[in-house]
Amino acid sequence: MRKKAIVALAFGTAFYLAQLDTESNSVIAESSVVEKRHQQSDKYAPEPLPQTNSQAKAILINNTSPELSPKKIPYEGDWCIGGIDLTEADFLFANQESADWDRERGRIHFNTQDLYGNYSDRPGADLIEPYREMSKENLLAQVDSNDRYAMIAAVQRYDLSLDTIIEIARKLVIFGDTSLGLLSLYSIEQSAARSEYSKKQRVTAKVKRHMKEALMYVFYGVSRYDTSLLANYLMSLERDEPFNSTLKPYNVLSPQDFDDVKHEVKVFSQMLDKRREQYNLVPIGEIDVPKIATHDFQSSLGTLYLDHGKDLDKLQSLNADTGPNIKRSACVTRHFKLFGKYH
Numbered sequence: 001m002r003k004k005a006i007v008a009l010a011f012g013t014a015f016y017l018a019q020l021d022t023e024s025n026s027v028i029a030e031s032s033v034v035e036k037r038h039q040q041s042d043k044y045a046p047e048p049l050p051q052t053n054s055q056a057k058a059i060l061i062n063n064t065s066p067e068l069s070p071k072k073i074p075y076e077g078d079w080c081i082g083g084i085d086l087t088e089a090d091f092l093f094a095n096q097e098s099a100d101w102d103r104e105r106g107r108i109h110f111n112t113q114d115l116y117g118n119y120s121d122r123p124g125a126d127l128i129e130p131y132r133e134m135s136k137e138n139l140l141a142q143v144d145s146n147d148r149y150a151m152i153a154a155v156q157r158y159d160l161s162l163d164t165i166i167e168i169a170r171k172l173v174i175f176g177d178t179s180l181g182l183l184s185l186y187s188i189e190q191s192a193a194r195s196e197y198s199k200k201q202r203v204t205a206k207v208k209r210h211m212k213e214a215l216m217y218v219f220y221g222v223s224r225y226d227t228s229l230l231a232n233y234l235m236s237l238e239r240d241e242p243f244n245s246t247l248k249p250y251n252v253l254s255p256q257d258f259d260d261v262k263h264e265v266k267v268f269s270q271m272l273d274k275r276r277e278q279y280n281l282v283p284i285g286e287i288d289v290p291k292i293a294t295h296d297f298q299s300s301l302g303t304l305y306l307d308h309g310k311d312l313d314k315l316q317s318l319n320a321d322t323g324p325n326i327k328r329s330a331c332v333t334r335h336f337k338l339f340g341k342y343h
């Protein structure tokens with residue numbers, strides 16, 4: 001019972017961090033600035049403060065003087081920072097593409113509620129809100145019928161058993177989720193590593209196994225152009241005991257352990273493909289990844305390097321030989337330098 005309570009607490013913490021917008025999304029943030037250009041403003045009214053760091057950075061980026069802005073690049077071209085490189089029309093299109101990509105990878109949260117019972121609208125929440133108050137029986141029936149939005153809602157509800165949530169999370173990942181479903185599985189491993197270390201007060205083989213499994217989920221997400229888990233993991237290395245001290249991965253895991261994690265990412269992908277066959281779904285590698293995924297990924301990495309650069313540098317050996325990686329590409333570096341001016 002105590003173990004399940006600890007895991008449930010880890011779930012709650014992970015979802016809370018996920019909702020803090022730890023994954024920077026400058027394309028969406030910048031859209032609010034573009035829209036303001038079409039609205040008549042009262043010169044005596046103060047401009048609303050940005051709600052997130054990414055929004056603050058976006059406002060500053062969009063206020064860059066025209067002479068410092070490069071020649072505009074078509075959306076289908078090799079652009080990096082939407083608020084600077086794209087035309088206004090292409091930027092708005094990129095904003096919509098980014099929102100669609102969030103939904104495609106399962107990054108949809110329930111609307112939040114303040115102390116007075118007022119709800120704040122979160123992007124895409126209307127797709128899952130109908131499942132918030134649905135009876136457990138009806139909700140699980142929808143999950144059984146492969147309703148993906150029902151699954152995304154289910155892993156955020158607190159009235160389902162932990163075993164049920166894990167089962168649904170696994171199914172979500174089979175259906176292509178790299179956000180909340182994958183976050184649920186990752187949280188289980190992080191919680192198990194913490195619990196085992198707390199109990200034994202030393203790094204056991206079991207602690208290392210759970211740490212490696214958590215990292216496998218993180219870098220599977222990276223392989224799908226998703227930094228949601230990476231951002232959560234880096235924040236854990238900064239704030240959460242014992243991950244911010246004794247259980248730093250590069251202090252505990254060997255080079256062979258890191259190689260094992262890279263291998264397990266491939267094994268996990270192969271396992272998902274076999275499971276996807278049962279649902280008549282195409283292999284993971286054949287899923288179309290939209291162009292915006294690369295841009296959002298690089299923007300997010302730029303912000304993560306700003307806040308967690310040392311930890312990221314020490315995780316480079318986990319990069320896959322092909323596909324997305326966490327290296328400091330030219331575009332990531334450009335985001336890093338630009339965001340750094342206003343950090």
